[in-house]
Amino acid sequence: MLTSDALQNLRTTLCDERDHLRRQLADLGVGGEGMAFDENFADSGQVAAEKGEHQVLANNLQEALADVDRALQKLDDGAYGRCEHCGVEIGEARLEAMPATRYCIDCATRR
Numbered sequence: 001m002l003t004s005d006a007l008q009n010l011r012t013t014l015c016d017e018r019d020h021l022r023r024q025l026a027d028l029g030v031g032g033e034g035m036a037f038d039e040n041f042a043d044s045g046q047v048a049a050e051k052g053e054h055q056v057l058a059n060n061l062q063e064a065l066a067d068v069d070r071a072l073q074k075l076d077d078g079a080y081g082r083c084e085h086c087g088v089e090i091g092e093a094r095l096e097a098m099p100a101t102r103y104c105i106d107c108a109t110r111r
């Protein structure tokens with residue numbers, strides 16, 4: 001069982017992570033509503049390639065942000081620290097390493 005101190009530390013870590021991800025998304029010109037590309041911009045192959053990489057990066061960041069938001073929501077609900085697959089308590093060391101993780105190590109490696 002996680003102590004309230006441990007939970008507080010994890011919450012702080014998750015909030016920092018969320019701010020960090022939001023900043024990176026803002027740097028990419030992404031708000032909450034998908035990509036903000038100027039569609040009139042020259043449609044050369046290079047631009048398309050950059051756009052593609054940009055999109056992949058933005059998608060990864062948004063997925064990570066969604067996981068962090070979800071973890072914070074679970075902290076509020078008191079549901080934090082349990083595997084979403086098998087319901088087992090996730091080890092504290094794993095949570096400290098990956099606070100936004102949704103699965104215990106067994107389920108994560110089996111997926």
Ligand SMILES: [Zn+2]
Nearest residue numbers: 083086104107
């Ligand atoms: Zn599990």
